[in-house]
Amino acid sequence: MKLLVTGGLGFIGSNFILKMLKDNSDLEILNIDAELDGADKKNLNDLENSDNYEFVKGNISNKKFMEEQISRCDAVVNFAAQTHVDRSISDADPFLVSNIRGTFSILQIITKQKKRMIQISTDEVFGSLYDSSATEQSRFNPSSPYAATKASAELLVNSFSVTYDSDVIITRCTNNYGPRQFPEKLIPKVIILANQNKKIPIYGNGKNIRDWIFVDDHCDAVSSVLFNGKKGESYNISANNEVDNITIVKKILAIMDKSEDLMQFVEDRPGHDFRYSLDSKKISNDLNWTTKLSFEKGLEKTIQWYMDNPEIMNNVSQKILNHEPWKSSN
Ligand SMILES: NC(=O)c1ccc[n+]([C@@H]2O[C@H](COP(=O)([O-])OP(=O)(O)OC[C@H]3O[C@@H](n4cnc5c(N)ncnc54)[C@H](O)[C@@H]3O)[C@@H](O)[C@H]2O)c1
The missing domain is CATH 3.40.50.720 (NAD(P)-binding Rossmann-like Domain)
Incomplete structure (x- = not known):
């Protein structure tokens, strides 16, 4: 095929x-x-x-x-x-x-x-x-x-x-989340900023929930x-793994052995949805699909991949790591 x-x-x-x-x-x-x-x-x-x-x-x-x-x-x-x-x-x-x-x-x-x-x-x-x-x-x-x-x-x-x-x-x-994600997205951005001991932006109160797979x-x-x-x-x-942003950042900082003082609350992005959630019973029942990796193991694997790829970790522009990207023109 x-x-x-x-x-x-x-x-x-x-x-x-x-x-x-x-x-x-x-x-x-x-x-x-x-x-x-x-x-x-x-x-x-x-x-x-x-x-x-x-x-x-x-x-x-x-x-x-x-x-x-x-x-x-x-x-x-x-x-x-x-x-x-x-x-x-x-x-x-x-x-x-x-x-x-x-x-x-x-x-x-x-x-x-x-x-x-x-x-x-x-x-x-x-x-x-x-x-x-x-x-x-x-x-x-x-x-x-x-x-x-x-x-x-x-x-x-x-x-x-x-x-x-x-x-x-x-x-x-x-x-x-996982290896090869563009550094502008939450998890790679946190890993990259934490590795450089730079402040990590938390939008709003950090309570927004996503189901991470x-x-x-x-x-x-x-x-x-x-x-x-x-x-x-x-x-x-979906993975039935609903976690808020602040918990994710804390988990990453803990795995990387970095201080929570790196977290910095910034203005929330306009229209920032509070929570997304999917029921995925249909694909589990009809196609016998299920997730294989726990969130903890997946995060460790992801952090390790970025640590093993320093050319990606160290060559991200300031524009990409911007704390309020919706304000910058493309
Ligand atoms: N990342 C997530 O968490 C997530 C969750 C659910 C669904 N999705 C969907 O999965 C898909 C992939 O997401 P991703 O995170 O890998 O995105 P990404 O931004 O990392 O990659 C998108 C790719 O599409 C290419 N592209 C964009 N417009 C194109 C065009 N007109 N012609 C040819 N190539 C074009 C880009 O060059 C880029 O390589 C998207 O459709 C997205 O909506 C993503």
Whole structure:
């Protein structure tokens, strides 16, 4: 089987490619990435001389280009997206292009070429939930421009399923962490700043809750959906590991043997959702998927990976480590 993965130079896409090639000896992967925010070619350095891996630089919103690439493959997993919520607050325009227009172009092509497409979505489409967990049937209520573009993409996917009977499946996952995450995101940012003994920004009161999943567990779930998922369905993916930001920062500081005095409370980001939560019984029951790694072990593994990659730890610009990124222009 030849699989087209979009956004494969980013955090989850690169971990997915590495894992899929390790777990499936008969698989070939074509990675299409526009090398935008979040991309890092070094993420896949290990595959440079592999016969079963190919990288082509390109934009998923370019329909003619994507037609050619998809015709060479059997299925598409669409990770490509503008993903940084803070940046979507200062300029949402690129989010509309990648997340909506890009998804639309792939949908048109896989429908015509009769290929399977897995659309990678997010728990953020359901917005902030005070005490319940969203099921696959819950109502969309996105808060940030990022989440609104991901919800829009889902609506398009669904419309193609209903109108054209396209072979599409949606997955929605909670917050991922692990090796190769872009240093602008919470966990790598805390590890990098703590390692440099610099102040660590805590937005608002630090009580915002996310359900954190180790990236390999998410990749396993996407693999199950690709091979065994039911056409036209959607699957929520979560780890039942709801933790607030301040607890995460304290856990990282403890593992790294650093003082909690490094924490610094800063202004909250506009529209900062209090809590996301997904009910993932459906994928557990129907596809027999479950997480494998505990949060503690996953955090240790993640910190170790950053410590083992000093060229990433030590070469992050001040702009990336900014305490209030939604205020900076892109
Ligand atoms: N990170 C999370 O916690 C999380 C949680 C749930 C869902 N998701 C979803 O998973 C996917 C991957 O997230 P990530 O954290 O790895 O993101 P990332 O920002 O690390 O990587 C995104 C990649 O997509 C590429 N890209 C963006 N627009 C493109 C375009 N128009 N054409 C081609 N390539 C393009 C970028 O160059 C980058 O390499 C996204 O769709 C995101 O919405 C992420």
